[in-house]
Amino acid sequence: MSESTAPSAVGVAAASAGLIDGEDERRIPTKRPVRPGRWFRDTGWRHVVAVVLVVFAVFPLLYVVSASLRPNGTLVGSNALFTSLDLTNYVKLFQNPSQPFGLWFINTLIIGGITAVLTVFLGAMAAYAFSRMRFTGRRVGLLSLMLIQMFPQFLAVVAIFLLLAAIGDVFPALGLGSQLGLIMVYLGGALGVNTYLMYGFFNTVPVSIDEAAKIDGASHAQIFFTIILRLVAPILAVVGLLSFIASTGEYVIASIVLTDPNTQTLAVGLYAFISQKFSNNWSIFAAGAVLSALPVMAVFLGLQKYIVGGLTAGSVK
Structure with missing residues (x-):
C-alpha cells in the first residue's frame, strides 16, 4: 500500500477524538432555565412548610429559655426574647429548703x-x-x-x-x-x-x-x-x-x-x-x-x- 493511500495515525486519532467529542456533546443534556413558579410547585412549597414547622417548634423553647433568664420573676413583658441574661433564677432553685x-x-x-x-x-x-x-x-x-x-x-x-x-x-x-x-x-x-x-x-x-x-x-x-x-x-x-x-x-x-x-x-x-x-x-x-x-x-x-x-x-x- 502506498503512503498516499494509507491513513495516517494522526488523522485517525484526530477523527476518533472528534467523534468522541461529538458524542459527548450530544450526551450532555442542556440545562433548562429555572422558572420560580415551577420550582415552587415542585419542591419550593416543601421548604416553606419545613421552615414554618421549625419556627413553630423552636419558638416555645426559646421563649422558655428567655423567660428563665429574666430576673423579674414574671412572664409579663417577656415578648422580647433575651433582653436580659441573668442566672439568678437558676440559683434560687437550689436555695429554698x-x-x-x-x-x-x-x-x-x-x-x-x-x-x-x-x-x-x-x-x-x-x-x-x-x-x-x-x-x-x-x-x-x-x-x-x-x-x-x-x-x-x-x-x-x-x-x-x-x-x-x-x-x-x-x-x-x-x-x-x-x-x-x-x-x-x-x-x-x-x-x-x-x-x-x-x-x-x-x-x-x-x-x-x-x-x-x-x-x-x-x-x-x-x-x-x-x-x-x-x-x-x-x-x-x-x-x-x-x-x-x-x-x-x-x-x-x-x-x-x-x-x-x-x-x-x-x-x-x-x-x-x-x-x-x-x-x-x-x-x-x-x-x-x-x-x-x-x-x-x-x-x-x-x-x-x-x-x-x-x-x-x-x-x-
Whole structure:
C-alpha cells in the first residue's frame, strides 16, 4: 500500500477524538432555565412548610429559655426574647429548703431510670414469648394488649388511689407516698403498649436464627439474652427512651401517689412554684423546666445511634 493511500495515525486519532467529542456533546443534556413558579410547585412549597414547622417548634423553647433568664420573676413583658441574661433564677432553685429542687431532680432520675430499664426488660421477655412460643391464650393475650392500650392510664386514677391505699395497710413500701409504688403503677400501665410494639419488631427477626441456635444446644434463655436482644437493640432503645420521657414528665398519677415533698418528682415539685394564686415565680418555673429537659436530651443523644440504626434496618428488611 502506498503512503498516499494509507491513513495516517494522526488523522485517525484526530477523527476518533472528534467523534468522541461529538458524542459527548450530544450526551450532555442542556440545562433548562429555572422558572420560580415551577420550582415552587415542585419542591419550593416543601421548604416553606419545613421552615414554618421549625419556627413553630423552636419558638416555645426559646421563649422558655428567655423567660428563665429574666430576673423579674414574671412572664409579663417577656415578648422580647433575651433582653436580659441573668442566672439568678437558676440559683434560687437550689436555695429554698421547703422546695428541694435538687432532691426532686434525683428522684426523677431514679424513678425514670428504673421504670425505663424494667419496662424494656419485662416488655422484651413478654414480646419474645408472644413472638416465638405457641401456648394457650396467646391470641387472647395479644387482643387484650390491643384493647388495654386504647384507654389512657389516668382514667384509673381513683382505682389506683384506692388500691395503693389498701396495699399500704399491709405493705407500706408499696403504698401511698412510696416511689416503689409509683414505679409499679408505671410498669403496669406501660407494659401493654410496649409489649405490643416490641412484638412487631421481634417478628422481623428470622426464626431460622433461633432454630440454628437450638440445633447447637442453646436454650430459650440463651437465645434470648445472647442473640435476640442484640438483634432488637434499636426497638429496646426506642422503648426505653419513650418510657423515660413518659415517667419523668407524668404529673397526674405522681401527684396522687407521692404525698411527701421529699419523694416528689420534678413534674410535681415544679407545680408548687406556680400553684399559689397570683404567683410570681414563673421565671423560676421556667428555669426548672429548662433543667428538667437536660436528662431527656442526654438520654436521646446517647441512644440516637440505635434509633437511627433501627430506622435504616427496618427500611431494607
